[in-house]
Amino acid sequence: MDISKYPAEPFRIKSVETVKMISKEEREKVIKEAGYNTFLIDSEDVYIDLLTDSGTNAMSDKQWAGMMQGDEAYAGSKNFKHLEETVREVFGFPYLVPTHQGRGAENLLSKIAIKPGQYVPGNMYFTTTRYHQEANGGIFVDIIRDEAHDAGLDIPFKGDIDLNKLEKLIEEKGAENIAYVCLAVTVNLAGGQPVSMANMKAVRELTKKHGIKVFYDATRCVENAYFIKEQEEGYKDKSIQEIVKEMFSYSDGATMSGKKDGIVNIGGFLALRDEDLFLEAKELVVVFEGMPSYGGMTGRDMEALAIGLKESMQFEYIQHRILQVRYLGEKLKEAGVPIIEPVGGHAVFLDARRFCPHLDQEEFPAQALAANLYVESGVRSMERGIVSAGRDINTGENHKPKLETVRLTIPRRVYTYRHMDLVADAVINLYKHKEDIKGLRFVYEPKQLRFFTARFEEI
Numbered sequence: 001m002d003i004s005k006y007p008a009e010p011f012r013i014k015s016v017e018t019v020k021m022i023s024k025e026e027r028e029k030v031i032k033e034a035g036y037n038t039f040l041i042d043s044e045d046v047y048i049d050l051l052t053d054s055g056t057n058a059m060s061d062k063q064w065a066g067m068m069q070g071d072e073a074y075a076g077s078k079n080f081k082h083l084e085e086t087v088r089e090v091f092g093f094p095y096l097v098p099t100h101q102g103r104g105a106e107n108l109l110s111k112i113a114i115k116p117g118q119y120v121p122g123n124m125y126f127t128t129t130r131y132h133q134e135a136n137g138g139i140f141v142d143i144i145r146d147e148a149h150d151a152g153l154d155i156p157f158k159g160d161i162d163l164n165k166l167e168k169l170i171e172e173k174g175a176e177n178i179a180y181v182c183l184a185v186t187v188n189l190a191g192g193q194p195v196s197m198a199n200m201k202a203v204r205e206l207t208k209k210h211g212i213k214v215f216y217d218a219t220r221c222v223e224n225a226y227f228i229k230e231q232e233e234g235y236k237d238k239s240i241q242e243i244v245k246e247m248f249s250y251s252d253g254a255t256m257s258g259k260k261d262g263i264v265n266i267g268g269f270l271a272l273r274d275e276d277l278f279l280e281a282k283e284l285v286v287v288f289e290g291m292p293s294y295g296g297m298t299g300r301d302m303e304a305l306a307i308g309l310k311e312s313m314q315f316e317y318i319q320h321r322i323l324q325v326r327y328l329g330e331k332l333k334e335a336g337v338p339i340i341e342p343v344g345g346h347a348v349f350l351d352a353r354r355f356c357p358h359l360d361q362e363e364f365p366a367q368a369l370a371a372n373l374y375v376e377s378g379v380r381s382m383e384r385g386i387v388s389a390g391r392d393i394n395t396g397e398n399h400k401p402k403l404e405t406v407r408l409t410i411p412r413r414v415y416t417y418r419h420m421d422l423v424a425d426a427v428i429n430l431y432k433h434k435e436d437i438k439g440l441r442f443v444y445e446p447k448q449l450r451f452f453t454a455r456f457e458e459i
């Protein structure tokens with residue numbers, strides 16, 4: 001492996017947090033008590049935490065300094081103004097509605113933009129996004145290109161929308177029955193796969209013809225911009241900021257979880273181009289989040305997010321992030337461990353179908369693999385497969401996604417390359433005795449977003 005391809009951390013460490021490793025016997029006890037659900041393990045019992053990159057980021061000295069400048073006035077906080085200015089500058093949206101995190105923005109958007117019975121096409125789904133769409137009477141339709149469902153296929157821009165699928169849906173259902181197109185950059189559940197600028201432009205042209213709006217899930221947009229710079233013709237010499245601005249010029253607005261590419265621990269927003277929609281969102285935010293000038297965030301949180309958004313546009317930052325994730329992926333690939341290819345923006349996804357071919361999908365192979373990886377090494381990961389996909393709202397049957405994966409998600413600016421080596425060793429060791437991984441069955445299954453709190457036992 002050519003280590004020179006991977007630049008060292010573009011930061012030095014000013015504050016540290018001690019972690020401890022408990023014994024394998026203790027971990028066996030912990031996972032049983034957690035019902036084989038890695039979401040239910042105490043943080044203190046985890047050695048390297050790759051559960052999620054959501055809100056687990058390390059903030060910079062400048063962001064912490066910003067925290068001290070929180071203006072905690074109930075209305076008209078100066079930090080809101082700073083965040084609003086930053087969103088205008090970075091994304092080009094005139095109107096900002098802050099929310100406590102991404103799903104708060106998804107709730108508002110679904111409420112103002114979906115009429116019951118309307119279709120909401122999207123490039124694969126995200127758990128909370130689809131929940132809010134469906135809870136507001138929308139019918140989600142997956143219009144991502146077919147290749148996105150093929151875990152082993154290594155091609156660029158696997159997150160693209162299939163324009164034929166979109167055109168066919170508009171023809172069949174009529175433009176008036178489409179609420180809007182939901183375009184996620186990058187596509188989390190497809191493995192953090194990016195969308196090309198060409199595709200965004202084409203989606204804009206097609207929807208414009210039919211008077212359909214396009215809203216982005218901007219949560220991972222900086223990662224997406226890096227892939228465009230690296231792999232799409234004509235963008236090599238453009239800055240990350242220029243690319244981000246162009247991406248959003250093809251949309252009518254966006255929901256954003258600041259906990260990802262905003263490099264903060266909490267926060268999010270809905271950004272809009274249309275004043276009427278903005279006024280509707282502003283009326284609702286008071287009910288669900290808080291005053292329109294804080295929307296569930298403190299002043300200091302808004303300040304940290306404003307600073308984080310600007311930092312995320314720095315090339316060295318995002319290059320290190322993407323390449324650190326790729327480094328882990330390359331190590332696993334070299335050892336023959338089946339992963340989703342190409343490696344996406346925020347995580348390496350183990351392909352649990354090929355990792356545990358002895359388990360049926362109804363035996364929750366990815367859930368079992370995540371539990372076993374924890375026992376093996378103290379590394380915490382997350383299931384992204386049949387358990388996360390939930391049940392069909394009408395038939396009650398399990399959704400059976402083609403992708404049955406375990407996500408090793410890398411928090412921003414938290415771990416070093418040496419940590420990635422340890423994670424790779426743990427996965428490779430487990431792969432050597434993968435036949436020992438037993439299937440699981442539910443002992444408790446919540447109705448909504450079941451993966452968060454479900455409990456299992458070994459079959």
Ligand SMILES: *Cc1c(COP(=O)(O)O)cnc(C)c1O
Nearest residue numbers: 101102103126188217219257259
């Ligand atoms: C995390 C995430 C969300 C939801 O954001 P929260 O801040 O967790 O509510 C939405 N979309 C994508 C792609 C995400 O990764």
